[in-house]
Amino acid sequence: MSESSASIVKVIRCIVCPTGCQIQAISKGSDIEFEGYTCQRGLEYAQQEYFEPKRILTTTIRVENGFLPLIPVRTDKPILKEKLNEALNEIARTQVKAPIEMGEVLIENILGLGSNVIASRDLTKN
Numbered sequence: 623m624s625e626s627s628a629s630i631v632k633v634i635r636c637i638v639c640p641t642g643c644q645i646q647a648i649s650k651g652s653d654i655e656f657e658g659y660t661c662q663r664g665l666e667y668a669q670q671e672y673f674e675p676k677r678i679l680t681t682t683i684r685v686e687n688g689f690l691p692l693i694p695v696r697t698d699k700p701i702l703k704e705k706l707n708e709a710l711n712e713i714a715r716t717q718v719k720a721p722i723e724m725g726e727v728l729i730e731n732i733l734g735l736g737s738n739v740i741a742s743r744d745l746t747k748n
C-alpha cells in the first residue's frame with residue numbers, strides 16, 4: 623500500500639484527560655489507522671468515537687403534578703449518537719409524576735440500549 627493513498631478522514635480531540643491530544647483517523651486503503659494519541663486510552667477513545675460514537679443525552683421530561691412543569695434528566699450511561707433522536711422522541715412521549723428524587727430512574731433501559739434516563743434534580747409536588 624503506498625503512502626499517497628492515505629488521507630485524514632476525521633480529526634478527534636481526545637477528552638479522556640486534560641492533555642487533549644488531537645488524534646487523526648487516517649484512511650489507508652480499506653483500513654482506518656489512528657495517529658496523534660499518546661496512550662492506549664486515547665487510542666481506545668478514538669476508535670470508539672470513530673466507529674461507534676456515544677453521548678450522554680440531557681433533556682427534560684414533562685411532570686404531571688410537579689412544582690415545575692419539567693424536570694431535567696440525563697442518561698446514566700452514554701448511548702449511541704445515532705440513537706439520540708429516537709431516544710428524544712421516546713422521552714417526549716413520557717410524562718412522570720412528582721415527587722421525584724435526584725438520580726431516580728424515570729425511564730429504564732431506554733430503547734433497550736442499556737442506559738437509564740434519570741432525574742438530574744429533586745422535584746416536589748405542586
Ligand code: SF4
Nearest residue numbers: 636639642643660664
Ligand atoms: S491520548 Fe492519552 S494523553 Fe492524550 S488526551 Fe487522550 S488520554 Fe490524554
